[in-house]
Amino acid sequence: MSFAGDLKDRIAADGMTVHDYIAASNAHYYASRDPLGKGGDFTTAPEISQMFGEMVGACLADCFLRAGAPADAAYCELGPGRGTLASDALKLLRGVGFSGPTHFVETSPALRAEQERRHPTAVWHDSVDDLPECPLLIVANEFFDALPTRQFIGEEERRVVMMDGKLAFEPEGEVAREASEVATDIAFRLAAHLAQHGGAALVIDYGYAGGEQRDTLQAVKRHEKVDPLSAPGEADLTTHVDFVALARAAQEAGARTSRVISQGNWLETLGLGPRAMTLAGNNPERADDIAAQRRRLSSDDGMGTLFKVMAIHHRGWPVPAGLGQ
Ligand code: SAH
Numbered sequence: 001m002s003f004a005g006d007l008k009d010r011i012a013a014d015g016m017t018v019h020d021y022i023a024a025s026n027a028h029y030y031a032s033r034d035p036l037g038k039g040g041d042f043t044t045a046p047e048i049s050q051m052f053g054e055m056v057g058a059c060l061a062d063c064f065l066r067a068g069a070p071a072d073a074a075y076c077e078l079g080p081g082r083g084t085l086a087s088d089a090l091k092l093l094r095g096v097g098f099s100g101p102t103h104f105v106e107t108s109p110a111l112r113a114e115q116e117r118r119h120p121t122a123v124w125h126d127s128v129d130d131l132p133e134c135p136l137l138i139v140a141n142e143f144f145d146a147l148p149t150r151q152f153i154g155e156e157e158r159r160v161v162m163m164d165g166k167l168a169f170e171p172e173g174e175v176a177r178e179a180s181e182v183a184t185d186i187a188f189r190l191a192a193h194l195a196q197h198g199g200a201a202l203v204i205d206y207g208y209a210g211g212e213q214r215d216t217l218q219a220v221k222r223h224e225k226v227d228p229l230s231a232p233g234e235a236d237l238t239t240h241v242d243f244v245a246l247a248r249a250a251q252e253a254g255a256r257t258s259r260v261i262s263q264g265n266w267l268e269t270l271g272l273g274p275r276a277m278t279l280a281g282n283n284p285e286r287a288d289d290i291a292a293q294r295r296r297l298s299s300d301d302g303m304g305t306l307f308k309v310m311a312i313h314h315r316g317w318p319v320p321a322g323l324g325q
Contacts, residue, residue, distance in 0.1 A: 003028045003233045012162040015170070018217065021160045021232070023148040023182075028233035030108040030146070036081050041236050042220050044142050045204070045263070045303060046085035049293035051279065053088020055270045056202060059321050060089060060137045061096040063200050066318040069097060070198065073135040076103040078128070078186075079143035083115040086122075089139065103131060128189050135198035135314075138190065144246070145205050145238040149180040151215065160229065167229040175215035178239055184249040191250035191312050200313035200320055206306045207241030209260035216240035243310050250312040258311040258323035263297070264304025269322040272298055 001009075007024055010016065016024075035041045045052040064073060075093060077086050086102060102122040106112050112124055125131060151158040153173040161170045190201055219228040221235040228237055247257040276294040280287040296302040311320040 004231070007232050008162065008167070011160055011167060015159045015161040017150065018158045018160060018169070019148045019150045019180075022217070022237045022239075025232045025235075025237050026146055026148070027107070029236060030111065032110060032233075034082065034110055034114050035236055041222055043223070044081060045297055045307070046081070046088060046141065048296055049290070050088045051272060051275050051290075051293065052267070052297055053085040054092055054275060055267050055272055056085060056139055056141075056204075057089030057092030059202065059270060060139070060200070061092045061098065063313075063318055063320045064093065064098055064137060065096055067135070067198070067200075067316075070135045072100070073098065073137060073199065074100040074103055074132055076105070076131060076136045076138045078105045078138070078140040078190075079146065080104050080106060080115055081111060081142075083118040083122075085139065085141055086115075087118055093137070098137075100134075100137075101132075103136075105131070128186055128193065131193055133197055135317075136194065136201070137199060138194075138201035139204070140201065141204045143205070144180075144183050144186070144203065144241045145207065146236070147180055147182045147186070149178050149183070149217070149239040151175045151217065152177045152179070167232070169229070175217075177213055178216060178242070179245070180239070180242070183241065184245050187246040187312070188249040188253045191253035191255035194312060194314050194317075195254035198314045198317060200311055200317050202320060203241075203243075203246065203310050203312065204263060204307060205241040206238075206303075207243050207308050209243040209308060209310075213242070241308075243308055247310065247312075254315075255312050256315050256319075258313070258319050259325065260308050260310045261323060262305050263307035263309055264299060264302075266309045266322045267298045267304075 037047050080086050104122050105125045153171050159170050216239045217228050219226045219235040219237050226235050243260045250257050276290050280290045298304040311323045
Protein backbone atom coordinates (compact mmCIF):
# COMPACT_ATOMS: atom_id res chain seq x y z
CA MET A 1 0.00 0.00 0.00
CA SER A 2 1.11 3.62 -0.57
CA PHE A 3 2.64 5.58 2.28
CA ALA A 4 -0.32 8.00 2.38
CA GLY A 5 -2.87 5.16 2.27
CA ASP A 6 -1.14 3.33 5.08
CA LEU A 7 -0.83 6.50 7.21
CA LYS A 8 -4.50 7.33 6.68
CA ASP A 9 -5.48 3.80 7.80
CA ARG A 10 -3.45 4.26 10.97
CA ILE A 11 -5.10 7.62 11.59
CA ALA A 12 -8.58 6.22 10.87
CA ALA A 13 -7.96 3.47 13.44
CA ASP A 14 -6.43 5.48 16.30
CA GLY A 15 -5.76 9.08 15.28
CA MET A 16 -2.29 10.44 16.04
CA THR A 17 -0.74 13.53 17.57
CA VAL A 18 0.36 16.37 15.28
CA HIS A 19 3.87 15.51 16.52
CA ASP A 20 3.65 11.92 15.22
CA TYR A 21 2.00 13.09 11.99
CA ILE A 22 4.90 15.51 11.26
CA ALA A 23 7.46 12.82 12.14
CA ALA A 24 5.87 10.19 9.86
CA SER A 25 5.19 12.58 6.99
CA ASN A 26 8.66 14.16 6.96
CA ALA A 27 10.47 10.82 7.36
CA HIS A 28 8.81 9.60 4.17
CA TYR A 29 9.12 12.97 2.42
CA TYR A 30 12.88 13.38 2.94
CA ALA A 31 13.72 9.70 2.45
CA SER A 32 12.10 9.59 -0.97
CA ARG A 33 13.42 12.70 -2.79
CA ASP A 34 15.73 15.68 -3.09
CA PRO A 35 13.23 18.45 -2.33
CA LEU A 36 15.53 21.42 -2.88
CA GLY A 37 15.77 24.00 -5.62
CA LYS A 38 13.66 25.31 -8.49
CA GLY A 39 12.53 21.89 -9.70
CA GLY A 40 11.71 20.75 -6.15
CA ASP A 41 9.50 22.09 -3.40
CA PHE A 42 11.53 24.79 -1.63
CA THR A 43 14.78 26.73 -1.91
CA THR A 44 17.12 27.26 1.03
CA ALA A 45 19.65 30.06 1.55
CA PRO A 46 22.71 28.07 0.37
CA GLU A 47 20.82 27.15 -2.81
CA ILE A 48 20.06 30.84 -3.47
CA SER A 49 23.68 31.94 -3.51
CA GLN A 50 27.22 30.78 -2.71
CA MET A 51 27.48 33.98 -0.61
CA PHE A 52 25.45 32.39 2.19
CA GLY A 53 27.83 29.44 2.66
CA GLU A 54 30.78 31.79 2.33
CA MET A 55 29.52 33.97 5.20
CA VAL A 56 28.94 30.86 7.35
CA GLY A 57 32.43 29.63 6.43
CA ALA A 58 34.03 33.00 7.18
CA CYS A 59 32.33 33.08 10.58
CA LEU A 60 33.47 29.55 11.47
CA ALA A 61 36.99 30.18 10.09
CA ASP A 62 37.34 33.26 12.30
CA CYS A 63 36.02 31.37 15.32
CA PHE A 64 38.39 28.45 14.65
CA LEU A 65 41.40 30.79 14.41
CA ARG A 66 40.46 32.72 17.57
CA ALA A 67 40.09 29.39 19.40
CA GLY A 68 43.75 28.67 18.56
CA ALA A 69 43.15 26.57 15.42
CA PRO A 70 42.87 23.19 17.21
CA ALA A 71 44.39 20.58 14.88
CA ASP A 72 41.83 17.92 15.79
CA ALA A 73 38.72 20.01 14.98
CA ALA A 74 36.10 18.65 12.54
CA TYR A 75 33.43 20.30 10.37
CA CYS A 76 29.94 19.01 11.08
CA GLU A 77 26.58 19.74 9.52
CA LEU A 78 23.09 18.67 10.58
CA GLY A 79 20.73 18.01 7.67
CA PRO A 80 23.15 19.19 4.97
CA GLY A 81 20.65 18.96 2.08
CA ARG A 82 22.62 18.78 -1.17
CA GLY A 83 25.94 19.55 0.53
CA THR A 84 26.08 22.98 -1.10
CA LEU A 85 26.51 24.93 2.14
CA ALA A 86 29.32 22.57 3.20
CA SER A 87 31.13 23.11 -0.14
CA ASP A 88 30.96 26.91 0.14
CA ALA A 89 31.78 27.04 3.86
CA LEU A 90 34.68 24.59 3.60
CA LYS A 91 36.31 26.70 0.84
CA LEU A 92 36.70 29.48 3.42
CA LEU A 93 37.73 27.11 6.21
CA ARG A 94 40.36 25.39 4.07
CA GLY A 95 41.63 28.85 3.17
CA VAL A 96 42.64 29.51 6.78
CA GLY A 97 44.36 26.16 7.20
CA PHE A 98 41.51 24.06 8.61
CA SER A 99 42.20 20.50 7.46
CA GLY A 100 39.77 18.46 9.57
CA PRO A 101 37.27 15.86 8.35
CA THR A 102 33.61 16.44 7.41
CA HIS A 103 30.83 14.82 9.43
CA PHE A 104 27.18 14.87 8.38
CA VAL A 105 24.11 14.00 10.44
CA GLU A 106 21.56 12.95 7.83
CA THR A 107 18.79 10.36 7.84
CA SER A 108 17.64 10.59 4.21
CA PRO A 109 19.22 8.03 1.85
CA ALA A 110 18.29 10.20 -1.16
CA LEU A 111 20.07 13.26 0.26
CA ARG A 112 23.03 11.22 1.53
CA ALA A 113 23.61 10.10 -2.08
CA GLU A 114 23.46 13.74 -3.23
CA GLN A 115 25.88 14.80 -0.47
CA GLU A 116 28.29 11.99 -1.30
CA ARG A 117 28.72 13.31 -4.86
CA ARG A 118 30.13 16.56 -3.50
CA HIS A 119 31.78 15.20 -0.34
CA PRO A 120 32.98 11.68 -1.09
CA THR A 121 35.14 11.48 2.04
CA ALA A 122 32.51 12.72 4.50
CA VAL A 123 31.40 10.52 7.39
CA TRP A 124 27.65 10.11 7.90
CA HIS A 125 25.75 9.67 11.16
CA ASP A 126 22.11 8.95 11.99
CA SER A 127 22.16 11.07 15.12
CA VAL A 128 24.21 13.65 17.01
CA ASP A 129 25.08 10.96 19.57
CA ASP A 130 27.59 9.39 17.19
CA LEU A 131 29.67 12.51 16.47
CA PRO A 132 33.44 12.20 16.98
CA GLU A 133 34.92 13.22 20.33
CA CYS A 134 36.80 16.34 19.18
CA PRO A 135 36.12 20.09 18.84
CA LEU A 136 33.34 20.62 16.27
CA LEU A 137 32.51 23.49 13.92
CA ILE A 138 28.79 22.83 13.50
CA VAL A 139 26.18 24.30 11.17
CA ALA A 140 22.46 23.55 11.22
CA ASN A 141 20.61 25.48 8.53
CA GLU A 142 16.88 24.77 8.19
CA PHE A 143 17.35 21.57 10.18
CA PHE A 144 15.44 22.20 13.41
CA ASP A 145 12.31 23.43 11.59
CA ALA A 146 11.82 19.98 10.03
CA LEU A 147 11.64 18.19 13.39
CA PRO A 148 8.31 17.09 14.91
CA THR A 149 6.51 19.50 17.24
CA ARG A 150 3.64 19.14 19.66
CA GLN A 151 0.73 21.59 19.49
CA PHE A 152 -1.63 22.34 22.34
CA ILE A 153 -5.17 23.69 22.33
CA GLY A 154 -5.57 24.80 25.93
CA GLU A 155 -4.02 21.90 27.83
CA GLU A 156 -5.06 19.34 25.26
CA GLU A 157 -2.61 18.03 22.67
CA ARG A 158 -3.77 18.58 19.10
CA ARG A 159 -4.30 15.43 17.06
CA VAL A 160 -4.95 14.41 13.48
CA VAL A 161 -8.08 12.29 13.02
CA MET A 162 -10.23 10.99 10.16
CA MET A 163 -13.52 12.83 9.81
CA ASP A 164 -15.99 12.19 6.96
CA GLY A 165 -13.26 10.44 5.00
CA LYS A 166 -10.81 13.36 5.32
CA LEU A 167 -7.94 14.20 7.67
CA ALA A 168 -8.86 16.85 10.24
CA PHE A 169 -7.42 18.40 13.39
CA GLU A 170 -8.96 17.69 16.80
CA PRO A 171 -9.93 19.41 19.00
CA GLU A 172 -10.97 22.51 17.09
CA GLY A 173 -9.74 25.86 18.32
CA GLU A 174 -6.69 28.08 18.36
CA VAL A 175 -3.27 26.59 19.03
CA ALA A 176 -2.04 28.15 22.27
CA ARG A 177 1.42 26.64 22.43
CA GLU A 178 3.92 24.56 20.48
CA ALA A 179 6.75 22.50 21.95
CA SER A 180 9.33 20.26 20.33
CA GLU A 181 11.14 17.99 22.74
CA VAL A 182 12.92 16.40 19.79
CA ALA A 183 14.47 19.79 18.96
CA THR A 184 15.40 20.66 22.56
CA ASP A 185 16.79 17.17 23.09
CA ILE A 186 19.08 17.50 20.05
CA ALA A 187 20.15 21.00 21.20
CA PHE A 188 20.93 19.56 24.65
CA ARG A 189 23.04 16.72 23.28
CA LEU A 190 24.89 18.95 20.81
CA ALA A 191 25.60 21.45 23.55
CA ALA A 192 26.80 18.71 25.92
CA HIS A 193 29.21 17.58 23.20
CA LEU A 194 30.49 21.13 22.69
CA ALA A 195 30.82 21.68 26.45
CA GLN A 196 32.89 18.52 26.77
CA HIS A 197 35.02 18.59 23.62
CA GLY A 198 35.02 22.25 22.51
CA GLY A 199 33.69 23.97 19.43
CA ALA A 200 30.79 26.11 18.28
CA ALA A 201 27.49 25.61 16.47
CA LEU A 202 25.59 28.04 14.26
CA VAL A 203 21.85 27.42 14.31
CA ILE A 204 20.08 29.20 11.46
CA ASP A 205 16.36 28.79 10.95
CA TYR A 206 13.09 30.54 10.74
CA GLY A 207 11.74 31.02 14.17
CA TYR A 208 11.23 33.28 17.11
CA ALA A 209 12.96 34.33 20.31
CA GLY A 210 10.23 35.15 22.79
CA GLY A 211 6.99 36.89 21.88
CA GLU A 212 3.69 35.41 20.95
CA GLN A 213 3.44 31.78 19.94
CA ARG A 214 0.76 30.57 17.58
CA ASP A 215 0.11 27.83 15.06
CA THR A 216 3.26 27.85 12.92
CA LEU A 217 2.74 24.48 11.22
CA GLN A 218 3.01 24.86 7.48
CA ALA A 219 3.36 22.69 4.42
CA VAL A 220 5.14 23.64 1.21
CA LYS A 221 4.96 21.85 -2.12
CA ARG A 222 6.27 23.16 -5.45
CA HIS A 223 7.12 26.49 -3.81
CA GLU A 224 3.50 27.07 -2.67
CA LYS A 225 1.96 26.80 0.77
CA VAL A 226 -0.53 23.94 0.91
CA ASP A 227 -2.86 22.55 3.59
CA PRO A 228 -0.64 20.50 5.97
CA LEU A 229 -3.19 17.66 5.90
CA SER A 230 -3.62 17.59 2.11
CA ALA A 231 -0.57 15.56 1.07
CA PRO A 232 1.08 13.56 3.89
CA GLY A 233 4.58 12.51 2.89
CA GLU A 234 4.49 14.64 -0.27
CA ALA A 235 4.90 18.16 1.16
CA ASP A 236 7.57 19.60 3.46
CA LEU A 237 6.12 20.12 6.94
CA THR A 238 7.79 22.71 9.17
CA THR A 239 7.20 24.72 12.30
CA HIS A 240 9.00 27.83 13.50
CA VAL A 241 11.92 27.17 15.79
CA ASP A 242 11.65 28.30 19.41
CA PHE A 243 15.17 29.70 19.91
CA VAL A 244 14.58 30.44 23.58
CA ALA A 245 13.79 26.77 24.22
CA LEU A 246 16.90 25.68 22.30
CA ALA A 247 19.07 28.17 24.24
CA ARG A 248 17.69 26.97 27.58
CA ALA A 249 18.43 23.34 26.69
CA ALA A 250 21.95 24.22 25.51
CA GLN A 251 22.70 26.13 28.73
CA GLU A 252 21.40 23.26 30.87
CA ALA A 253 23.91 21.05 29.05
CA GLY A 254 26.74 23.33 30.11
CA ALA A 255 27.35 25.33 26.91
CA ARG A 256 27.07 29.07 26.32
CA THR A 257 24.60 30.59 23.87
CA SER A 258 24.83 33.86 21.98
CA ARG A 259 22.05 36.34 21.47
CA VAL A 260 19.57 35.56 18.72
CA ILE A 261 19.69 37.95 15.78
CA SER A 262 18.03 38.16 12.40
CA GLN A 263 19.74 36.49 9.43
CA GLY A 264 19.77 39.80 7.51
CA ASN A 265 21.47 41.68 10.33
CA TRP A 266 24.01 38.89 10.80
CA LEU A 267 24.90 38.49 7.11
CA GLU A 268 25.28 42.24 6.58
CA THR A 269 27.47 42.54 9.70
CA LEU A 270 29.69 39.77 8.37
CA GLY A 271 30.18 41.60 5.07
CA LEU A 272 27.54 40.28 2.67
CA GLY A 273 27.47 43.71 0.98
CA PRO A 274 31.18 43.92 0.12
CA ARG A 275 31.18 40.23 -0.90
CA ALA A 276 28.27 40.88 -3.31
CA MET A 277 30.14 43.87 -4.79
CA THR A 278 33.31 41.83 -5.36
CA LEU A 279 31.39 38.95 -6.93
CA ALA A 280 29.47 41.35 -9.18
CA GLY A 281 32.73 43.10 -10.13
CA ASN A 282 34.20 39.77 -11.19
CA ASN A 283 31.02 38.69 -13.01
CA PRO A 284 29.49 41.88 -14.48
CA GLU A 285 26.96 39.90 -16.55
CA ARG A 286 25.53 38.50 -13.30
CA ALA A 287 25.52 41.77 -11.33
CA ASP A 288 21.70 42.09 -11.26
CA ASP A 289 21.28 38.46 -10.14
CA ILE A 290 23.85 38.86 -7.40
CA ALA A 291 22.16 42.02 -6.10
CA ALA A 292 18.81 40.17 -6.13
CA GLN A 293 20.33 37.20 -4.25
CA ARG A 294 21.71 39.52 -1.59
CA ARG A 295 18.26 41.10 -1.16
CA ARG A 296 16.59 37.70 -0.92
CA LEU A 297 19.02 36.57 1.78
CA SER A 298 19.02 39.69 3.91
CA SER A 299 16.09 42.05 3.27
CA ASP A 300 12.98 42.25 5.42
CA ASP A 301 10.74 41.05 2.60
CA GLY A 302 13.10 38.16 1.85
CA MET A 303 14.58 35.85 4.48
CA GLY A 304 16.27 38.64 6.44
CA THR A 305 13.88 39.07 9.35
CA LEU A 306 12.00 35.79 9.54
CA PHE A 307 15.21 33.76 9.77
CA LYS A 308 17.29 33.97 12.95
CA VAL A 309 20.82 32.99 13.91
CA MET A 310 22.13 31.81 17.28
CA ALA A 311 25.42 30.25 18.34
CA ILE A 312 25.96 27.54 20.95
CA HIS A 313 29.58 27.27 22.05
CA HIS A 314 32.05 25.93 24.58
CA ARG A 315 32.71 28.49 27.35
CA GLY A 316 36.40 28.69 26.35
CA TRP A 317 35.56 29.34 22.70
CA PRO A 318 34.88 32.83 21.38
CA VAL A 319 31.35 33.98 20.52
CA PRO A 320 31.14 33.59 16.71
CA ALA A 321 31.41 36.87 14.77
CA GLY A 322 28.31 38.99 14.48
CA LEU A 323 26.63 37.36 17.47
CA GLY A 324 28.38 39.09 20.40
CA GLN A 325 26.65 41.58 22.67
N1 SAH B 1 20.62 22.46 5.34
C1 SAH B 1 20.19 22.21 3.97
C2 SAH B 1 18.89 21.37 3.86
C3 SAH B 1 17.71 21.78 4.68
S1 SAH B 1 16.34 20.66 4.45
C4 SAH B 1 20.06 23.52 3.25
O1 SAH B 1 20.09 24.55 3.89
O2 SAH B 1 19.91 23.50 2.01
C5 SAH B 1 16.41 19.66 5.94
C6 SAH B 1 17.54 18.67 6.00
O3 SAH B 1 17.47 17.97 7.24
C7 SAH B 1 17.54 17.59 4.93
O4 SAH B 1 18.88 17.27 4.59
C8 SAH B 1 16.85 16.42 5.65
O5 SAH B 1 17.05 15.18 5.03
C9 SAH B 1 17.44 16.55 7.02
N2 SAH B 1 16.66 15.96 8.11
C10 SAH B 1 15.34 16.15 8.36
N3 SAH B 1 14.99 15.51 9.51
C11 SAH B 1 16.11 14.92 9.99
C12 SAH B 1 16.41 14.14 11.15
N4 SAH B 1 15.45 13.83 12.03
N5 SAH B 1 17.69 13.73 11.34
C13 SAH B 1 18.66 14.04 10.45
N6 SAH B 1 18.43 14.80 9.34
C14 SAH B 1 17.19 15.22 9.10
